[in-house]
Amino acid sequence: MTDRGLRISDLHVDVAGNHILKGIDLYVEPGRVHALMGPNGSGKSTLAFALTGHPNYRVVSGSATLDGEDLFALPPDKRARAGLFLSFQYPAAIPGVKVANFLHAARQAVRPGDLTPSKFRALLMEKLQTLDMDPAFLGRYLNDGFSGGEKKRLEMLQMAVIGPKYAILDETDSGLDVDALRAVGESVHALRASEEGNKTGFLIITHYPRILQHIEADAVHVMIDGRIVKEGAAELAHRIEREGYEGLREEIGQLA
Amino acid sequence: MPSAIALGAVPGHLQQSLSDLDRAIPIGGRDALLARAFELRSGREKPNRFWKIDLDAIDFAAVAPAIAPPPQIRMPDGRGVFACDLQTALRDHSELVARALGTAVDRGGSKFAALASALCNTGAFVYVQADAAPGGPVEIAYDAGGALFPYTLVLLERGAECTVVERMHGQSGAFVAGVSEVVAEEGARATYAALQNLPEDARALFTRGARPGKDASCRWCVADLGASLTVETIETAVRSRGAQAEVTVLFFPTGGQHVDVISTVSHEVGESQSRTLVKSAAAGQGQARYLGNIRIAPHAQATDAALRDDALLLSKRAHIDSVPALEIAANDVKAYHGATVGALDEEQIFYMTSRGIERQQAETMIALGFFEPAIEHFPANALREEVRAALRAKVNA
Numbered sequence: 001m002t003d004r005g006l007r008i009s010d011l012h013v014d015v016a017g018n019h020i021l022k023g024i025d026l027y028v029e030p031g032r033v034h035a036l037m038g039p040n041g042s043g044k045s046t047l048a049f050a051l052t053g054h055p056n057y058r059v060v061s062g063s064a065t066l067d068g069e070d071l072f073a074l075p076p077d078k079r080a081r082a083g084l085f086l087s088f089q090y091p092a093a094i095p096g097v098k099v100a101n102f103l104h105a106a107r108q109a110v111r112p113g114d115l116t117p118s119k120f121r122a123l124l125m126e127k128l129q130t131l132d133m134d135p136a137f138l139g140r141y142l143n144d145g146f147s148g149g150e151k152k153r154l155e156m157l158q159m160a161v162i163g164p165k166y167a168i169l170d171e172t173d174s175g176l177d178v179d180a181l182r183a184v185g186e187s188v189h190a191l192r193a194s195e196e197g198n199k200t201g202f203l204i205i206t207h208y209p210r211i212l213q214h215i216e217a218d219a220v221h222v223m224i225d226g227r228i229v230k231e232g233a234a235e236l237a238h239r240i241e242r243e244g245y246e247g248l249r250e251e252i253g254q255l256a
Numbered sequence: 257m258p259s260a261i262a263l264g265a266v267p268g269h270l271q272q273s274l275s276d277l278d279r280a281i282p283i284g285g286r287d288a289l290l291a292r293a294f295e296l297r298s299g300r301e302k303p304n305r306f307w308k309i310d311l312d313a314i315d316f317a318a319v320a321p322a323i324a325p326p327p328q329i330r331m332p333d334g335r336g337v338f339a340c341d342l343q344t345a346l347r348d349h350s351e352l353v354a355r356a357l358g359t360a361v362d363r364g365g366s367k368f369a370a371l372a373s374a375l376c377n378t379g380a381f382v383y384v385q386a387d388a389a390p391g392g393p394v395e396i397a398y399d400a401g402g403a404l405f406p407y408t409l410v411l412l413e414r415g416a417e418c419t420v421v422e423r424m425h426g427q428s429g430a431f432v433a434g435v436s437e438v439v440a441e442e443g444a445r446a447t448y449a450a451l452q453n454l455p456e457d458a459r460a461l462f463t464r465g466a467r468p469g470k471d472a473s474c475r476w477c478v479a480d481l482g483a484s485l486t487v488e489t490i491e492t493a494v495r496s497r498g499a500q501a502e503v504t505v506l507f508f509p510t511g512g513q514h515v516d517v518i519s520t521v522s523h524e525v526g527e528s529q530s531r532t533l534v535k536s537a538a539a540g541q542g543q544a545r546y547l548g549n550i551r552i553a554p555h556a557q558a559t560d561a562a563l564r565d566d567a568l569l570l571s572k573r574a575h576i577d578s579v580p581a582l583e584i585a586a587n588d589v590k591a592y593h594g595a596t597v598g599a600l601d602e603e604q605i606f607y608m609t610s611r612g613i614e615r616q617q618a619e620t621m622i623a624l625g626f627f628e629p630a631i632e633h634f635p636a637n638a639l640r641e642e643v644r645a646a647l648r649a650k651v652n653a
Binding site: 052053054055075076077079080081085086088091092093094095096097101102105106109110141158162 | 602606614621622626627
């Protein structure tokens with residue numbers, strides 16, 4: 001029987017010669033929402049990039065499997081085809097590549113030939129409506145001249161169109177106003193409610209708990225200085241909201 | 257400068273071909289122009305290994321100019337427009353031809369213009385009456401056999417509007433030296449698009465000139481994709497108020513191709529506008545050189561000129577030299593220039609591959625996307641698709 005889930009074991013990662021992740025163990029279950037919280041610089045985004053295969057992030061030791069498949073044996077495109085998706089904190093702008101063409105290429109890559117062009121078009125229109133996005137988006141160049149909020153909406157649109165097995169949202173909430181934040185929450189709910197996404201496991205990276213007012217977490221993991229220092233239920237996020245990370249640091253300090 | 261560079265030696269067989277050529281296409285002035293071609297320096301002898309083209313490097317013994325077949329011409333429906341081969345135009349509409357010929361291109365002003373004009377062995381003439389606006393483009397297709405010296409002349413009368421699409425194809429080993437000349441009288445709007453996709457062992461020298469009248473606009477959209485050696489000179493002389501010039505050029509040397517492009521917009525009067533956009537990529541051992549001139553004369557106040565030039569290097573041995581050159585002598589003008597040279601961006605590639613797209617497909621999409629802002633300036637969807645397909649074939653080669 002295959003090992004379901006996104007399973008990360010004793011992961012150590014270097015960036016530019018600096019040891020950032022110092023032994024991460026994390027298990028994201030299918031169909032569940034995991035929040036990964038922690039102050040700036042704790043290594044949350046490093047985990048996201050190491051899992052998706054960014055060339056600047058060097059895996060020193062440890063493993064990551066997606067439904068039993070060894071992620072680190074695969075190049076980034078094959079990780080995506082295995083079902084992994086990252087919503088970028090700072091998505092790259094690619095002038096000259098239209099959003100519609102990009103979405104089509106991505107869908108074709110991850111789910112080859114599953115939709116006729118007209119059905120793909122219909123899917124796009126449906127997802128745009130769900131996300132309350134203007135169809136004019138499709139004719140624009142990818143992230144080129146997009147506002148911060150527009151970029152995040154486009155990340156959510158990509159997630160909806162691709163329908164990944166595991167989605168990592170790297171600070172998708174940062175810099176968003178209340179409406180955009182609600183849209184992010186709704187897009188996660190919409191994916192979970194869809195046929196393609198009802199088993200999707202989410203890893204929602206944030207340093208600020210307010211996104212969790214829109215997406216209820218099943219589990220909360222707290223990362224400080226490249227280690228998971230605390231895990232718990234949704235209540236842990238509320239505690240961080242009240243006390244900040246300082247309270248946790250003190251508690252860990254006492255334990256150590 | 258030593259005079260011993262041995263300019264001025266006109267090959268005898270070229271000289272002897274002139275009377276036959278002029279009997280068929282009586283364009284005139286051939287003797288003087290041919291002498292001029294061999295007396296002028298190309299202006300490209302500067303000491304730089306990528307600045308390599310000169311007439312001295314061309315083996316004229318292999319160039320035998322004889323009358324070539326006329327181009328295929330397709331005309332749009334609508335009144336007030338006609339297009340025909342140059343031979344017919346000189347016979348039936350000589351006054352119209354005389355009104356435009358040599359008024360936007362200084363035929364004796366540069367080596368290659370003089371050569372092409374002197375040896376002109378085919379050509380086309382497009383004429384649009386005042387205020388006429390044909391529903392589609394005039395399409396002119398040249399098929400270069402051996403040596404082709406095409407002269408394409410376009411005259412738009414006051415208030416007329418027209419798009420001309422020139423396609424340059426040919427046989428292996430073709431040698432092409434051509435002129436495109438566009439005259440847009442007051443308030444007229446001319447677009448001239450040229451797609452050069454000659455075989456990879458052909459050579460192509462183009463001189464193009466436009467003259468927009470008062471409140472008129474001239475738009476160039478040029479794609480140089482074929483030929484082992486291309487030299488492209490595009491000049492727009494703005495001598496009337498309210499005139500607009502737009503120059504869009506894209507080129508993409510791959511394999512062992514070399515492309516040399518000079519664009520010049522001269523603002524000689526004020527209250528005029530120009531936009532120059534150049535997108536180039538090079539792969540394999542492709543070499544290119546671009547010189548972008550914007551000149552604003554001392555009295556040309558309230559001129560608004562912009563030049564943007566981006567180069568993309570797709571291999572370590574590819575090379576693009578890019579030189580924007582702005583000479584601004586007026587003090588109340590808007591002039592902008594920006595130039596970039598770079599390789600494919602790893603962050604862009606990672607972003608696309610993280611969506612499941614294979615690396616090679618991602619690179620192709622990004623490289624084609626790089627050209628897209630220039631392609632969008634080209635007229636007609638069919639032509640844009642043609643340009644995209646030609647670029648795609650080169651990226652994937």
